[in-house]
Amino acid sequence: MEIQQSIGADIIMAFDWCAPFGCDYETAKEAMGITHRWLERCIKAKRREDQALFPICQGAFYDDLRKESAEFVSNIDAVGYAIGGLSVGEDKETMNHFVEFTAPLLPHNKPRYLMGVGTPEDLLDGIKRGIDMFDCVLPTRNARHGSFFTMNGKEQIKNAKFQEDPLPLDPTCDCYACKNHSRAYIRHLYKCGEGTGQALMSIHNIKFLLNFVKGARKAILEDRFEDFYNENYPKVTT
Numbered sequence: 001m002e003i004q005q006s007i008g009a010d011i012i013m014a015f016d017w018c019a020p021f022g023c024d025y026e027t028a029k030e031a032m033g034i035t036h037r038w039l040e041r042c043i044k045a046k047r048r049e050d051q052a053l054f055p056i057c058q059g060a061f062y063d064d065l066r067k068e069s070a071e072f073v074s075n076i077d078a079v080g081y082a083i084g085g086l087s088v089g090e091d092k093e094t095m096n097h098f099v100e101f102t103a104p105l106l107p108h109n110k111p112r113y114l115m116g117v118g119t120p121e122d123l124l125d126g127i128k129r130g131i132d133m134f135d136c137v138l139p140t141r142n143a144r145h146g147s148f149f150t151m152n153g154k155e156q157i158k159n160a161k162f163q164e165d166p167l168p169l170d171p172t173c174d175c176y177a178c179k180n181h182s183r184a185y186i187r188h189l190y191k192c193g194e195g196t197g198q199a200l201m202s203i204h205n206i207k208f209l210l211n212f213v214k215g216a217r218k219a220i221l222e223d224r225f226e227d228f229y230n231e232n233y234p235k236v237t238t
């Protein structure tokens with residue numbers, strides 16, 4: 001808590017134990033119990049008044065533990081609530097089940113935050129199941145390895161087809177990289193080992209996801225999210 005206070009983050013997280021995928025019931029239950037006790041200590045700890053403390057719902061991959069944890073954290077009057085312990089190696093069907101199961105158990109009038117999720121398709125699946133907030137290292141990690149998002153799926157800048165490509169990383173994107181540089185130039189930087197190439201793709205990947213969820217939010221407000229989902233899901237998963 002002292003570290004988060006010194007960093008000055010607007011949203012700070014209660015300390016939790018994220019049980020590993022595949023753990024047995026007793027391990028999951030122990031991790032959940034310790035997470036709940038740590039939450040109580042985090043609430044009592046001194047922190048800045050302008051920092052919002054989010055409790056984290058755990059329970060691994062057991063419905064009854066998820067329900068118990070969701071009820072426990074919901075009794076805390078927090079600004080928002082996080083769902084942790086997912087996207088840790090399980091398949092998408094399993095992750096989506098526990099998001100769909102857990103999200104409705106958390107307060108409906110507060111933000112619900114799914115931790116560690118960041119692909120466009122996972123964002124769509126999370127929003128569909130009641131998630132409001134996400135975070136993930138994926139946009140920058142992908143960029144470091146030469147991968148960038150487009151509205152027609154993920155691409156790899158190292159591919160030879162981009163060697164003389166004059167188009168931006170994604171023609172629909174308005175980020176700095178797309179407005180000022182071509183795929184060919186960014187590929188050249190990346191192939192030369194010039195860090196600017198990775199930086200430009202990081203800028204793009206982050207802005208792409210921000211634009212993507214902005215479009216999802218607009219669709220929700222216009223009561224057409226189902227159409228937005230059906231239109232975009234097949235494209236971004238290619």
